[in-house]
Amino acid sequence: MKAIAVEPGAGEPALVERPRPEPEPGEALVRTLRVGIDGTDHEVIAGHHGNLPAGADRLVLGHEAVGVVEEPNGTELEAGEFVVPTVRRPPGRSNEFFERGEPDMAPEGEYLERGIVGAHGFMAEYVTSPAEYLVSIPPELAELGFLVEPISISEKAIEHAVATRSAFDWTPETALVLGNGPLGLLTLAMFESVLDIDRTYCLGRRDRSHPTVELVEDLGATYVDSRETSVSEIPDAHEAVDLVYEATGHAKHAFETVDALAPNGVGVLLGVPEPWEFEVDGGRLHRELVLHNKALLGTVNSHRGHFEAAIDTLSQLPEWFTDELVTGVYDLDEYTEAFKDGDDVVKTAVEFDAPAGGF
Structure with a gap:
């Protein structure tokens, strides 16, 4: 074969x-x-x-x-x-x-x-x-069945992000996706079409003529060009967000996510960066996390239950x-x-x- x-x-x-x-x-x-x-x-x-x-x-x-x-x-x-x-x-x-x-x-x-x-x-x-x-998977979805695995990754990420906020009443109204690759776009579509989050943003490094940017805007989200607005600057340029989904593997974004979060917000990290040393103000980030009840978590892979949830999500896209x-x-x-x-x-x-x- x-x-x-x-x-x-x-x-x-x-x-x-x-x-x-x-x-x-x-x-x-x-x-x-x-x-x-x-x-x-x-x-x-x-x-x-x-x-x-x-x-x-x-x-x-x-x-x-x-x-x-x-x-x-x-x-x-x-x-x-x-x-x-x-x-x-x-x-x-x-x-x-x-x-x-x-x-x-x-x-x-x-x-x-x-x-x-x-x-x-x-x-x-x-x-x-x-x-x-x-x-x-149902026969009518088989044509797009190869999308189930990436969607399952986001199913797990969202499940775990929500679990970190389960100790209090938390309903995200705003979300930011870092990365406008296929995984970021699928997640953005989930936010818009399945989870019905009010206001969504997607950060990338593409010119606005790129088809991925057109997809972001067709979904009803706001595109943020990282060459013009950094992750840390998003609260001033737009608004602080309740949920950040990082799918870039850009190590600085993990720390900048803390700045982008609204109080009680959560950032979920999926990118796997190469080794990279740089300076951060650890004390300020620590204070942000503590005094504003913010959370960061990492996640990788998914299990059978997430695949089953992903098939349901695929049917709704x-x-x-x-x-x-x-x-x-x-x-x-x-x-x-x-x-x-x-x-x-x-x-x-x-x-x-x-x-x-x-x-």
Whole structure:
């Protein structure tokens, strides 16, 4: 079978031949339909993130996937059922995080991640997975099923942000997304279309003619150009916000978020920055957090419940939004196009197959 693999840090993804996998007991064989590409894939390709499976010289990419069950193999799944796979797997042994259904809370070294950390991903014509890590998705949503994984990341982030405020009456009226990439845009759409937050903002570094900026404004949000207004300056330029969602990996934004928050606000950090030393006024930030009941938290990955919530969210997103968000779905013979950046690129995917009759 064909797969897309990479030697991290040593070049571009390549189309390779691999044996078709055979499912073990408790596993199903899944025929891959589409796999999305995001910033993590590019970090893996560049060698900045992730690592190879034991004994492998290349890593099969892909963690945002949707497929169809080819062989249930005695599981409770049905042949022809559309599924989205979760990403984390036990590191050769079970542990307390997986046993209680919270693999997303496992620390480094206590998990593998398909297509990222120590395990082959889903950019192959066929993959196998334990049934417990395959989440059913309605046929009418399968075409966009590769968006479920990134949405699940935001489902968890929002859930945990709300949990930090659960000790008192807190209903966010304003929210700020840092980053106008696909993850930031999906989260902004959630704020606007699903959570119905009154006033939303999105900060980026794109000219206003860029399609992502047009998407921000079409959603009804206010675009903030970080080259003109820093995160710390947003309260003066616009207003302090109740919720900040950081999806840039720009280390300074973690500290600037404290300034952007309104009293009782919470900032959730998802970006993974490279090492970077710089000076901050730690005393002032400490005072802001304490005297105004602000909170910062970090979050990564998601579990099955977040995937299920993400499928529900996907069903509520406006069709015009997903049409404009997904700027390219490429067949295997043109897969390299899916990894290219450009002014007209927002979100791309590789199509390995299509259901009978098409999507």
